[in-house]
Amino acid sequence: xTSFYSEKHKFLLAVDCIIFGFHEGELNVLLLHRSFExxxxxxxxxxxxxxxxxxxxxxxxxxxxxxxxLENLYMEQVHTFGDVHRDSGERVVSVAYYALIxxxxxxxxxxxxYNAIWVKSTDMPNLVFDxxxxxxxxxxxxxxxxxxxxxxxxxxxxxxxxxxxxxxxxAIYGEVLDKRNFRxxxxxxxxxxxxxxxxxxxxxxxAFLYRFNEEKYKEFISKGYDFTI
Amino acid sequence: xTSFYSEKHKFLLAVDCIIFGFHEGELNVLLLHRSFExxxxxxxxxxxxxxxxxxxxxxxxxxxxxxxxLENLYMEQVHTFGDVHRDSGERVVSVAYYALIxxxxxxxxxxxxYNAIWVKSTDMPNLVFDxxxxxxxxxxxxxxxxxxxxxxxxxxxxxxxxxxxxxxxxAIYGEVLDKRNFRxxxxxxxxxxxxxxxxxxxxxxxAFLYRFNEEKYKEFISKGYDFTI
DNA sequence: GCAAAAGTGTTGCCATTACACCCATGA
DNA sequence: TCATGGGTGTAATGGCAACACTTTTGC
Numbered sequence: 450x451t452s453f454y455s456e457k458h459k460f461l462l463a464v465d466c467i468i469f470g471f472h473e474g475e476l477n478v479l480l481l482h483r484s485f486e487x488x489x490x491x492x493x494x495x496x497x498x499x500x501x502x503x504x505x506x507x508x509x510x511x512x513x514x515x516x517x518x519l520e521n522l523y524m525e526q527v528h529t530f531g532d533v534h535r536d537s538g539e540r541v542v543s544v545a546y547y548a549l550i551x552x553x554x555x556x557x558x559x560x561x562x563y564n565a566i567w568v569k570s571t572d573m574p575n576l577v578f579d580x581x582x583x584x585x586x587x588x589x590x591x592x593x594x595x596x597x598x599x600x601x602x603x604x605x606x607x608x609x610x611x612x613x614x615x616x617x618x619x620a621i622y623g624e625v626l627d628k629r630n631f632r633x634x635x636x637x638x639x640x641x642x643x644x645x646x647x648x649x650x651x652x653x654x655x656a657f658l659y660r661f662n663e664e665k666y667k668e669f670i671s672k673g674y675d676f677t678i
Numbered sequence: 679x680t681s682f683y684s685e686k687h688k689f690l691l692a693v694d695c696i697i698f699g700f701h702e703g704e705l706n707v708l709l710l711h712r713s714f715e716x717x718x719x720x721x722x723x724x725x726x727x728x729x730x731x732x733x734x735x736x737x738x739x740x741x742x743x744x745x746x747x748l749e750n751l752y753m754e755q756v757h758t759f760g761d762v763h764r765d766s767g768e769r770v771v772s773v774a775y776y777a778l779i780x781x782x783x784x785x786x787x788x789x790x791x792y793n794a795i796w797v798k799s800t801d802m803p804n805l806v807f808d809x810x811x812x813x814x815x816x817x818x819x820x821x822x823x824x825x826x827x828x829x830x831x832x833x834x835x836x837x838x839x840x841x842x843x844x845x846x847x848x849a850i851y852g853e854v855l856d857k858r859n860f861r862x863x864x865x866x867x868x869x870x871x872x873x874x875x876x877x878x879x880x881x882x883x884x885a886f887l888y889r890f891n892e893e894k895y896k897e898f899i900s901k902g903y904d905f906t907i
Numbered sequence: 908g909c910a911a912a913a914g915t916g917t918t919g920c921c922a923t924t925a926c927a928c929c930c931a932t933g934a
Numbered sequence: 935t936c937a938t939g940g941g942t943g944t945a946a947t948g949g950c951a952a953c954a955c956t957t958t959t960g961c
Binding site for chain 1: 923924925926930931932933934
Binding site for chain 1: 686687688689690691727728729730731732733734735737755757758759760761762769771773
């Protein structure tokens with residue numbers, strides 16, 4: 450007796466990753482110069498094909514690791530793109546993931562190795578296939594997520610200043626926030642610990658460094674509060 | 679020269695649909711008794727395999743149409759499930775979609791034809807594979823969507839009463855809402871037209887019927903207001 | 908007349924917003 | 935001393951939640 454599954458068509462499956470980094474007050478996305486046909490040389494998202502004994506998530510983790518050298522990145526599935534002719538080479542269904550990295554952890558020598566560039570998300574060039582749409586979707590997903598969960602910290606170094614933190618959220622939301630209101634809200638959550646150090650890189654006076662405290666966050670959540678910035 | 683795409687592994691791709699209907703104050707989901715091995719006889723979501731020259735969305739539309747006889751259903755992609763062993767038969771990656779139908783439009787003779795049943799979403803039995811997780815994800819996605827866009831109307835007949843409408847949102851959100859506040863908010867949006875008819879099925883006094891007005895809604899949105907219930 | 912659901916306004920509170928000046932420091 | 939970015943508090947507003955009684959009508 451033949452299986453029900455037989456004679457069904459099979460497809461190439463890819464994951465494409467929108468890797469966000471935060472640099473100079475802007476969200477940046479890591480792009481590649483595509484190294485193979487079709488569309489060779491054009492800009493594209495980093496991606497890879499799903500392997501036989503690999504889950505989708507693992508494929509995304511693999512692609513992210515290959516490209517950044519980093520592990521345990523924060524990532525989230527965004528959407529699956531399945532138009533018949535979305536890839537001009539062959540039929541490929543692609544699952545988009547976004548990831549957040551602390552751009553300081555990124556080894557810039559990899560840029561040369563992979564012919565990669567960081568591009569400001571406010572200033573995205575055209576990408577191959579439907580990759581521009583993927584970036585749009587990812588930005589939207591990140592915006593929604595960041596509003597309700599503390600994922601933004603993944604884009605910052607361990608120690609960061611409140612002005613940095615605010616600029617990050619301004620970049621994510623694409624709007625400017627009131628300094629006093631922002632600080633009031635963030636500090637009232639009691640999830641940041643203030644350090645006795647200042648960062649003097651961006652001002653003469655210097656700004657106090659803070660650190661996200663997982664324990665405090667759990668406590669905050671356990672009291673039924675929600676993290677909405 | 680061989681294509682870069684060659685020698686990559688290919689996969690079975692499925693779509694599984696969470697079809698929501700609203701009945702007797704509850705969200706219901708359409709389930710099938712699985713008609714083939716493995717897990718034959720167990721309850722599962724309706725689904726189907728992606729075809730060679732078909733987009734993912736078209737596959738979902740096809741499955742929905744087959745099962746309900748309805749066209750132009752509201753639907754949304756939810757998430758893609760890609761664990762290696764999620765399907766105990768063979769490796770299958772599945773894209774979950776949810777759809778909203780006016781349960782009165784549903785031809786109940788189809789229940790027999792497909793060995794299908796409507797099940798209250800508050801009272802879901804165990805489903806095959808990861809289908810229960812799919813339902814969870816779909817409920818969550820619907821909840822989010824319904825809060826910001828008027829998709830709930832797809833679950834109601836063209837004419838409906840405010841008590842019905844409120845009960846729908848209570849079912850979607852899983853919490854009871856204050857009658858006066860709810861009516862105040864909904865009516866203040868000015869997107870419903872009140873009809874000169876009453877529905878007397880659920881009370882002696884009867885409740886006025888309303889109809890969603892697309893034009894009014896567009897006007898409402900164009901003024902920069904947002905539909906948050 | 909009574910049970911059962913429909914319909915209707917007001918008030919208080921809290922969260923969000925708007926807003927302007929002083930501080931510390933390096934150059 | 936001045937230019938630059940860091941840091942601080944208050945008042946007004948509007949949106950949201952809480953809340954109870956009257957109406958209608960079939961039985």
